[in-house]
Every structure is written in structure tokens, then in C-alpha cells.
Amino acid sequence: MTLDAHIPSGPIEQAWDKARFEMKLVNPANKRKHTILVVGSGLAGASAAASLGELGYKVRCFCFQDSPRRAHSIAAQGGINAAKNYQNDGDSIFRLFYDTVKGGDFRAREANVYRLAENSLKIIDQCVAQGVPFAREYGGMLTNRSFGGAQVSRTFYARGQTGQQLLLGAYQALERQVHAGTVTMIPRTEMLDLIVVDGQARGIVTRNLVTGELDVYFGDAVVLATGGYGNVYYLSTNAKGSNATAIWRAHKRGALFANPCFTQIHPTCIPVSGDYQSKLTLMSESLRNDGRIWVPKQKGDKRPPSQIPEDERDYYLERRYPSFGNLVPRDVASRNAKAVCDEGRGVGETGLGVYLDFGDAINRLGEHVIRERYGNLFDMYQRITDENPYKVPMRIYPAIHYTMGGLWVDYHLQSTIPGLFVAGEANFSDHGANRLGASALMQGLSDGYFIIPYTVGNYIATHKFAKVDESSSEVKSAVAGVEQTIDKLLSIKGKRTVDSFHRELGKIVWDECGMSRTAQGLEKAIGQIRALREEFWQNVTVPGSGDDLNQSLEKAGRVADFFELGELMCIDARERNESCGGHFREEYQTTDGEAKRDDEHYSYAAAWGYGGADGKPMLTKEPLEFHYVHPSQRSYK
Amino acid sequence: MKLTLKIWRQKGPSDKGKFITYQLNDVNPEMSMLECLDVLNESLIERGEEPVAFEHDCREGICGSCGFMINGVAHGPLPATTVCQLTMRHFKDGQQLVIEPWRAAAFPLLKDLVVDRRAFDRIIEAGGFVSVSTGNAPDGNTIPVGKEIADRAMDAAACIGCGACVAACPNASAALFTGAKISHLGLLPQGKPEQDRRALGMVAQMNTEPFGSCTNIGECTGVCPKEIPLEVIAHMNRDFWQASWKEREDLVQTIAPVTSWSNKTKTKS
Incomplete structure (x- = not known):
């Protein structure tokens, strides 16, 4: 089998425009004759369902929770990247593209990433227009913060609840379409199989989680936006309900699964405290803007942090990576935390933790500034650990947070099953072997608002749909x-x-x-x-x-x-x-x-x-070509 | 630590339901309330009994899935905390916890501690949005929003839709929930064009659902895990009355033109 990613030829700056122009359109009067099934109601699913509904398609959107507003996108804290260059600090679409390809350690597809960076601008505009209360300067303009893996400030945020506010924006757009009658929302329902007829994805089998009834829903295209598979690890920062069942059952029906081993460990989570633990809680990466990470220089130093003098502390990220310091990408920060803990210099009862210290920032800026920036995160930390991070450094340790791998998709976000599209974390497309902070929200919304509505339309316009029913x-x-x-x-x-x-x-x-x-x-x-x-x-x-x-x-x-x-x-x-x-x-x-x-x-x-259950999975390789960002040893030193 | 959990068990919507008491002898004070239920459930399953059904997802206090009454208080004793983040160290060794679902006519019970909160979605559907289709938006900095306004909008927008406000209210009113969304969008310039429609639509839907009326008791804001301020209800009422008044003027004009001038028929001919 060979994989064709359908990347448009020509300069990367024009690729998406060219692709959109070449796409066939569906007559407005015909759109309502086509049913599209959207599984999942997070950022990617809700935005795709709402946008497809606005175009006039008949959309059915499914989620396993009681309401589409619960999807785990809601828990994203720190922010969303966009190459607006509002800070005049040298950002551009190309720089965001470059940072993302480099951050992904040269294992992502250039054309997809470039489009993502382009779409980032429109995402902010769309969300602002929806009433997402992004943080503002006193003059009324949007403000930004820095995030790991970048030397510009391009992250837009709504306190420590950016994911919540973006999701509620998409959810409200979705509910508007429910009101307009274009979208039917089907909550408390789980997809348990994909129906493929004559090689095309034509429906799904679902279970009603309240009554247990199995139902079949038919459509002309199926969009899976069901998130990642971090819960394979049991303890992760994912929601308890987050699961891989929809993408896995689609995989069993013929959709290839790409780069499953590319999983992301987030460096700043609250350490594990006992066997009963059901999940791990993330502390936003944005904390690394003002927090300094350190461990004692001495092995097994059990003194409380306040009694360890400055010259006996090892600020190991600042020492090893002077130019990025505490803002190195997540994979680097996580690995270094593990390394110092393996050396026996970890802190806390289990020895699996490092300090994230705000002492300097509080002295420099005052406690009120830190409270303004991270108040809700500090409160959350204190609720869970019973320690006051304004006084005592936080203890953090890496945890599974995101999965870059997912169902293989081409430039149109179509899987290897025609008519089966995959959006957001569920696909493998944009982050390579490592995702930069504040890029997951960007990808989910780029896929849902600005890609799926075009590419699904093109698929509908270029295919014929024979009648299918329960009897087949x-x-x-x-x-x-x-x-x-x-x-x-x-x-x-x-x-x-x-x-x-x-x-x-x-x-x-x-x-x-x-x-x-x-x-x-x-x-x-x-x-x-x-x-x-x-x-x-x-x-x-x-x-x-x-x-x-x-x-x-x-x-x-x-x-x-x-x-x-x-x-x-x-x-x-x-x-x-x-x-x-x-x-x-x-x-x-x-x-x-x-x-x-x-x-x-x-x-x-x-x-x-x-x-097959005991067979051997078959590997197909999609070669990656780099014409714009030349692979180099990633260095953040 | 030891705890006695008296939990409401009900097989389904039509079942009668009753409290069942469980003894837990080995509760770690660092556990969350939900992890405590996990431990109980594991032991129930091992004994061949059905576990307690309860709703939960993110366990970070943001998705709004979880929530039940602990000793009569929605989300338990700690302020600004959902049950998923309520650690057991806040209870005393040997304490009895009475755990029951949200009780409100608008939230029909499905099983044990799980209730149906779709009435909230229907309220949002009735106007809790800005009508801006994908692709319509101007540049994000085109409309400046003062920091104070943005912050107040964010305070209201922080609502997680858990339903504690309804459960705590003696009238089972959804005024705090509805007011939060009306305030969030109504405060921002982006939400102004639809301010009237939104208030009328959402309040009408809220009144259609079997929620009670607001009598300004304030239990809702007291238990709210996001501390949504009571003023959002005042905001809702103001928007609603203003919109109703404007609607009334429209009615007067369209139904009973006094002279040909007043309905502008003269210029039309």
C-alpha cells in the first residue's frame, strides 16, 4: 500500500489557497440533502459540527458526556498560539510554522503545519467575535504570554481557563445551530463501530449509555473528533472518560493508525501521591514563565526548600539550556526532570518531583501580579496538596498529557477510508514527535472551523452515495x-x-x-x-x-x-x-x-x-520531505 | 481514617430509591471525594454488587460533570471546590457523610447520583451565543474591550454548568446559570447586538423548564464552585426588563398606528 497525502504542488504559502480553489463545491440547496456524522464535541468536533451546520448540511453530533460542553478540551489551561505578531516581537506565520516543525522534531508534514500557522490568525478573530473573554491590556487590546519552545509571545489566553472559554465558544456556536435545526445533538451516546459500505464510511453503530440500546446512524461522511489515547497509561491528565474506542474501531475497519508511540509527557503536573490515585492534575506550562525549576545539588537532601541556600540549589534547566532556560519544550523539560530524579535528587516524599519556585518572581513583581496571572492554578494546587505555593515552591513531576499519534490523514484530513475524516487530537497530522504548548487548541479549531468544512464538502461533491439501510x-x-x-x-x-x-x-x-x-x-x-x-x-x-x-x-x-x-x-x-x-x-x-x-x-x-487480534500489524511509511525547514539537531541551549 | 457513607441508591428513573449505608475503614486523607467513591465501588464490584453510578470526567474541577450533595451542601463543605477536588482531609475521622443527587424537577434522576441536566443546554440554545458564523470575524483587535469589562465578562463566563446552583436553591431556580451567560455576553461589545433577544429567549426557556423562580436567597452563589457573583442575576433581570419594554414599544407601533405619520405610510406612497 502506498499513501498519498494529497499535498498540493507549488509553494507552501499558496498550497491551501490552491487546494481550496481546486475543491468542488456543493450547491447550497443540495447541502441539506447530505447528512454528516460528527463524533465528539470538543474543540474540533463542536467547531466542525457548528461550521458544517452553518453551511447547511444536516449534521448529527455525538458525545458520551451528558452535554457537549463537557469535552476534555475544556481542561486546557494555558492558551492558544497565533502568529498575530501583536507584540511586535518578530512573529510571523513562517516563524510559527518553523517553531512547530522544529518543536515536533522534524516528524510532521510541512504543508499541514504551514496551513495550521496560517489558520491561527483566523481562529483568534473567530473566537473574539464569539465573545471569548481573552485577556486584555488596559487599552482594550489583546494581550499575550510566552510558552515553551518559542522566543516570541504569541499565546492568547483567558486566565488559566483558555480551553474552557474556547470550548464554550464552539459549544455556543453548536447550540446556535441546534436551535437553527441544522445540527441534532445526541449526547450520552458512544460510537462502537464504523459502518463501511462499498469502501466508503457510511455510518456508525452507537450505544445509548442510558438505555443500553444499540442504534445505527447513517451519513454521507463521518468526522471523528474523539481526542487522544493518553488514557492507555491509566494515570494521565486526560479526563476519566477520554478513550480511543471510536478511532480504534475505525482502525479495525481499515483506517491506518500513524505514529502511535508519539506520546507527550507534560513536565508540570502534581506528583502522584498514592495507589488510589485516579488521575493526574496538570499545572499549566505557562507557570514556567515565572517559576524557576530546581532540585537540591546534594543527593537525598531532605531539608525543606526554604532551608536550602541558593548556592546549594541546581536550576538545572537554566544551567543546561541558557537560551531557553525554563521554557524549553515539554519533552526536554520532562526528560531532564526524570534524569535529576533518577540521580536521587528528586524532592517530596516519593522522590519523584522537582520544585517550581515562584519566590523570585514574587519578589520582583509582587504577589498580586502572580495572583493575577496564575491565581486559579495556585488555588487548585493548594486544594490538592494542602500547600501554599505563594510561600512554598510547588512540587511537580511529568505526566502523560497528549498523544501526537492518531489516525493517519491526508492533507484533507481524510483517513485511508474514503468518507472518514479525523480532526483534532484524534488524527496524527500536525505535531510530529512533540507538540508545543498552546498548539493543541490551535489545531483542534483549525481543523474544525477552517479545514473540515471545506474538505468534507469537496468529498460530498465528488462522490456518489448509494442508498444504505439496516438491511445491508x-x-x-x-x-x-x-x-x-x-x-x-x-x-x-x-x-x-x-x-x-x-x-x-x-x-x-x-x-x-x-x-x-x-x-x-x-x-x-x-x-x-x-x-x-x-x-x-x-x-x-x-x-x-x-x-x-x-x-x-x-x-x-x-x-x-x-x-x-x-x-x-x-x-x-x-x-x-x-x-x-x-x-x-x-x-x-x-x-x-x-x-x-x-x-x-x-x-x-x-x-x-x-x-488482527494476534496477527502482525502492517507498516506503511509516508516519507516526510522538508523543503522549508531543514532538519537539524534540535538545540535549545 | 474511617468514614460512614450514606448514599442514595436508585436503579432507574421509575425506581423508588433509598439510602444505603457503607462503612469505609481505610480512607487516605489525600484522596478526593470521587476517589473515595472509586475505592468503595471497587469493593462493591469485588463483592458482586453494582457500583454507585456517579457522573465525573475531567476531575480537575472544570468540566462540570460531577456534583452531588454532601450532608445537604452542594459539592460539600469547601468553598469554590467541586467534589472531584474535595480532598478527604477536610472531613473528620469517623464522620458520616450523607450523599445524595441534585434534587430538582428540571434535573430528572437517571440512576443513583446521576441526573439529566439537558435543560441547561436548552437554555443556551435559546440565545446563549453570538450569531457569528465561521469566517465572519474581523481582526481580533478591531474592537477594543476595556480590561475591567473583559475581566467581569470572564468572571461570569467561568460557569461550568454543573447545576449546584439549582440544587442548592430552595426554589430550584436556574437564575445564576442563566444570568452568568447573559452577563458574560451582554457585557462584551460583541454580544451587544443580540442583548435583547438573548435575554428574552433565555429567560423564556428558563421559565419553560421546570425550574423555580429566583427570590434572591443567594444559596446558589454560596455553593458555586466558580463563585459566580449574585450580580449576574441582577444583570439578567435588567436586560430582561429592558428588552421586554422595547418589545412592548414595538408592539404598540405595529399593532395600533395612531396616525398615518406614525407608521410612515405617507413616505411609502
């Missing part, structure tokens, strides 16, 4: 498959809970396919995951029935998919014999411990085909 064999077999899985999960009646399996799976993947990886460790992990999966299908216990609200059953189905996906992550990580971005293979590092890429052999996106 593809539909019957998809529904029967879903029924079987549910019956099987309920009938095992073993001894272990779903969560206990999930926790164990997460630990395996975190240990061997987390912040650093080795071929040997990955091999071991693959064996362990397979054995654990086998045990799961024989010994899991799922109480209750399939006919009502059954949260254990929902979890069981999701964890069953995490097993298969976790294995693929390890296989992909084992296959990629280089270090790049978030993928750090211990065998491949420079003498001073930085990631060592192998552009000669691994400058490609690894797109995997489903290999």
Missing part, C-alpha cells in the same frame, strides 16, 4: 459484532475489576513506553500486555446488565481497546530505532543525553494497518 449485510454484521462484545464482557464474570486491569496495563506502558524506552523493555512490555489482555478476557468482572446506565461496562469496552492500542504503541516504539521528540530510546542519544534522530532511516510517518 455490512450493517447487520457491525451491529452483531458490537452485541457480541458486550455480551462477552458481561458473561465472563471473573474475579478482577476493569480498573485493576487498566491500572496494571497503564503501569506496563508507563514503565516501558513512557519517558524513556529500550528495545528490550518494549519487547518485554509487548509480552506482558498480551498476557494481561488474555487474562482480561477470562477473568474480568463487569457487574450489571447491558440494558441501562452501566459505567463498568462502558469502561470495560474502552479498556479492551486500550490493550490492543497499547501493544501497537510498543510495537511502533520498538520499530523506530531513533530518538525524536517524546519518543526517547535510551540506545539513541547524544553524548550529553539529548535525543538523537536518524533522519536517513526514520524520516517518515509510520502508518500501521490492523493485523
Whole structure:
């Protein structure tokens, strides 16, 4: 199989304009004859559904939560990047494009990233017009803050709740279309299979999470905007409900899965405190603007931070990376935190933590300025840890936060199944091997507001749609498959809970396919995951029935998919014999411990085909070409 | 620490439901309230019983999914905190916690602690937006917004839609929720053109749903995890009455023209 990314020829600055001009249009009167299914209601899903509705398509939008406003985009704190250059500090579309390609360690597709940087301008305009209350200067103009991996201030924010405000903007646009009758919102509903008829995505099988009923919805195109798969690790900053089931079931129907091992560890999370822990809480990267990261110079120094004098502290990021300092990209910051903790210099009871200290900033700017900038984050920290970060340095440790990998898509965000589009974190497209801070919100909205509405239209205009209904064999077999899985999960009646399996799976993947990886460790992990999966299908216990609200059953189905996906992550990580971005293979590092890429052999996106339950996944490579940003050893020193 | 949890259990909307008491002997004070329920649920599943259904998602206090009454207080005793961020160290060893769902006619119960809050979506649908389709927007800095206004709008926009305000209100009124959105958008220049329509539409929808009326008791803002100020209700009332008054003038003009001048028929001919 060869992959065609459909990147327009010619200069990159004109690529998207050219592509849009070449796209076929759908007559306004015909749009309402086409149904489009949008699965997920986060930034990408809600913005896509709203925009498609505005164009006049008949849209059905699905989410598993009780309301589209709950999607986990809401938890993004720090901000959204845009190359507005409002600060007059030398930003431009090209610089945002350059920073993103470099930040992604040269494993993203140039044309996609350029378009993302272009769209960033329109996103801010759109959100401001919707009434998103971005932070302002006294003169009324929009203000910015800095973020990791960039030397310009291009991040727009709404206190520490930027994701919430952007999502509510998209949600309100969505509700406006619900009111207008173009979008039907179907909450508390989970997609459990994709229906592919004559090679085209034509519908989905869903389960109503309240009544347990299985339903089939048909459409002429399906947009998956169901987020990432960080919950494979059990402990992550994702919401508890975030899952990979929709993309994984689509993968099993033929959509290739790209770069599954590219996962992002966020450097600033509240450290784990006990076995009962259900999730990890992120402290926004924006804190690194004013906080200084340090550990004691001495191993095992158990003195409280206030009693460690200045000259016995190691500000290791400032020491090792003088030009970026505390604002190095996430992968670099995370790896360095792990390194100092591995040396035995970690802080806190578990020794798995480093200090993020605001003492200097408070002395320089005053507590009120810090409160203004980060007040809600400091409050949250204090609520969870019972420590006052205005007085005592925060303790932080890296945690899984985002997954750059996802379903493979071409320039049109179409997967390898015609008619199946993938938007936001669910696709693999823009961040390569590492995502820069404040770029996830940008990508979700770029995909949803400004790409999907065009490319889905082009697909509709250039394809014919034969009638499909419940009687077709593809539909019957998809529904029967879903029924079987549910019956099987309920009938095992073993001894272990779903969560206990999930926790164990997460630990395996975190240990061997987390912040650093080795071929040997990955091999071991693959064996362990397979054995654990086998045990799961024989010994899991799922109480209750399939006919009502059954949260254990929902979890069981999701964890069953995490097993298969976790294995693929390890296989992909084992296959990629280089270090790049978030993928750090211990065998491949420079003498001073930085990631060592192998552009000669691994400058490609690894797109995997489903290999059956015990089969071998098939690898197809999409070579990456760099015409504008020349791959170099990433240096933030 | 030891805790006694007295939890409302109800199989479905038509089931009668009752309190069941559970004893927890090994609660870590660092746990969140929801993690405490996780631990209880794990033990229930292991005993072959059905776990307690409760709503949750982000567990960072921002998605608005979680929420229930603890000893009669929505989201429990700590101010500005949702149950997912309420750590057990705020309770005393040996304490009894009575846990029950939001109780309001507009939030029908689905199971145990899970209620249906779609009435909130319908209120937003009735006008809680700025009508700007994708692609319509001018440059973001075209309309300056004073910092004070932007900050006040943000204070109102911080609402997470959890429903604690309704649950805490003796009237089960949704005035704080509705007022928050009307204030957020009404304060900003972008929201001005639709200020009247929005207030009329959203208040009408709020009144259609089985929420009670606001009698300015203030329980809502007291339990609100985002501390939405009570003034948003005053803002809503002001916008609503202003809009109603303008509507009335329109009615007078269109229904009963006094002279040919007043409905401008003369210029038309």
C-alpha cells in the first residue's frame, strides 16, 4: 500500500489557497440533502459540527458526556498560539510554522503545519467575535504570554481557563445551530463501530449509555473528533472518560493508525501521591514563565526548600539550556526532570518531583501580579496538596498529557477510508514527535472551523452515495459484532475489576513506553500486555446488565481497546530505532543525553494497518520531505 | 481514617430509591471525594454488587460533570471546590457523610447520583451565543474591550454548568446559570447586538423548564464552585426588563398606528 497525502504542488504559502480553489463545491440547496456524522464535541468536533451546520448540511453530533460542553478540551489551561505578531516581537506565520516543525522534531508534514500557522490568525478573530473573554491590556487590546519552545509571545489566553472559554465558544456556536435545526445533538451516546459500505464510511453503530440500546446512524461522511489515547497509561491528565474506542474501531475497519508511540509527557503536573490515585492534575506550562525549576545539588537532601541556600540549589534547566532556560519544550523539560530524579535528587516524599519556585518572581513583581496571572492554578494546587505555593515552591513531576499519534490523514484530513475524516487530537497530522504548548487548541479549531468544512464538502461533491439501510449485510454484521462484545464482557464474570486491569496495563506502558524506552523493555512490555489482555478476557468482572446506565461496562469496552492500542504503541516504539521528540530510546542519544534522530532511516510517518487480534500489524511509511525547514539537531541551549 | 457513607441508591428513573449505608475503614486523607467513591465501588464490584453510578470526567474541577450533595451542601463543605477536588482531609475521622443527587424537577434522576441536566443546554440554545458564523470575524483587535469589562465578562463566563446552583436553591431556580451567560455576553461589545433577544429567549426557556423562580436567597452563589457573583442575576433581570419594554414599544407601533405619520405610510406612497 502506498499513501498519498494529497499535498498540493507549488509553494507552501499558496498550497491551501490552491487546494481550496481546486475543491468542488456543493450547491447550497443540495447541502441539506447530505447528512454528516460528527463524533465528539470538543474543540474540533463542536467547531466542525457548528461550521458544517452553518453551511447547511444536516449534521448529527455525538458525545458520551451528558452535554457537549463537557469535552476534555475544556481542561486546557494555558492558551492558544497565533502568529498575530501583536507584540511586535518578530512573529510571523513562517516563524510559527518553523517553531512547530522544529518543536515536533522534524516528524510532521510541512504543508499541514504551514496551513495550521496560517489558520491561527483566523481562529483568534473567530473566537473574539464569539465573545471569548481573552485577556486584555488596559487599552482594550489583546494581550499575550510566552510558552515553551518559542522566543516570541504569541499565546492568547483567558486566565488559566483558555480551553474552557474556547470550548464554550464552539459549544455556543453548536447550540446556535441546534436551535437553527441544522445540527441534532445526541449526547450520552458512544460510537462502537464504523459502518463501511462499498469502501466508503457510511455510518456508525452507537450505544445509548442510558438505555443500553444499540442504534445505527447513517451519513454521507463521518468526522471523528474523539481526542487522544493518553488514557492507555491509566494515570494521565486526560479526563476519566477520554478513550480511543471510536478511532480504534475505525482502525479495525481499515483506517491506518500513524505514529502511535508519539506520546507527550507534560513536565508540570502534581506528583502522584498514592495507589488510589485516579488521575493526574496538570499545572499549566505557562507557570514556567515565572517559576524557576530546581532540585537540591546534594543527593537525598531532605531539608525543606526554604532551608536550602541558593548556592546549594541546581536550576538545572537554566544551567543546561541558557537560551531557553525554563521554557524549553515539554519533552526536554520532562526528560531532564526524570534524569535529576533518577540521580536521587528528586524532592517530596516519593522522590519523584522537582520544585517550581515562584519566590523570585514574587519578589520582583509582587504577589498580586502572580495572583493575577496564575491565581486559579495556585488555588487548585493548594486544594490538592494542602500547600501554599505563594510561600512554598510547588512540587511537580511529568505526566502523560497528549498523544501526537492518531489516525493517519491526508492533507484533507481524510483517513485511508474514503468518507472518514479525523480532526483534532484524534488524527496524527500536525505535531510530529512533540507538540508545543498552546498548539493543541490551535489545531483542534483549525481543523474544525477552517479545514473540515471545506474538505468534507469537496468529498460530498465528488462522490456518489448509494442508498444504505439496516438491511445491508455490512450493517447487520457491525451491529452483531458490537452485541457480541458486550455480551462477552458481561458473561465472563471473573474475579478482577476493569480498573485493576487498566491500572496494571497503564503501569506496563508507563514503565516501558513512557519517558524513556529500550528495545528490550518494549519487547518485554509487548509480552506482558498480551498476557494481561488474555487474562482480561477470562477473568474480568463487569457487574450489571447491558440494558441501562452501566459505567463498568462502558469502561470495560474502552479498556479492551486500550490493550490492543497499547501493544501497537510498543510495537511502533520498538520499530523506530531513533530518538525524536517524546519518543526517547535510551540506545539513541547524544553524548550529553539529548535525543538523537536518524533522519536517513526514520524520516517518515509510520502508518500501521490492523493485523488482527494476534496477527502482525502492517507498516506503511509516508516519507516526510522538508523543503522549508531543514532538519537539524534540535538545540535549545 | 474511617468514614460512614450514606448514599442514595436508585436503579432507574421509575425506581423508588433509598439510602444505603457503607462503612469505609481505610480512607487516605489525600484522596478526593470521587476517589473515595472509586475505592468503595471497587469493593462493591469485588463483592458482586453494582457500583454507585456517579457522573465525573475531567476531575480537575472544570468540566462540570460531577456534583452531588454532601450532608445537604452542594459539592460539600469547601468553598469554590467541586467534589472531584474535595480532598478527604477536610472531613473528620469517623464522620458520616450523607450523599445524595441534585434534587430538582428540571434535573430528572437517571440512576443513583446521576441526573439529566439537558435543560441547561436548552437554555443556551435559546440565545446563549453570538450569531457569528465561521469566517465572519474581523481582526481580533478591531474592537477594543476595556480590561475591567473583559475581566467581569470572564468572571461570569467561568460557569461550568454543573447545576449546584439549582440544587442548592430552595426554589430550584436556574437564575445564576442563566444570568452568568447573559452577563458574560451582554457585557462584551460583541454580544451587544443580540442583548435583547438573548435575554428574552433565555429567560423564556428558563421559565419553560421546570425550574423555580429566583427570590434572591443567594444559596446558589454560596455553593458555586466558580463563585459566580449574585450580580449576574441582577444583570439578567435588567436586560430582561429592558428588552421586554422595547418589545412592548414595538408592539404598540405595529399593532395600533395612531396616525398615518406614525407608521410612515405617507413616505411609502
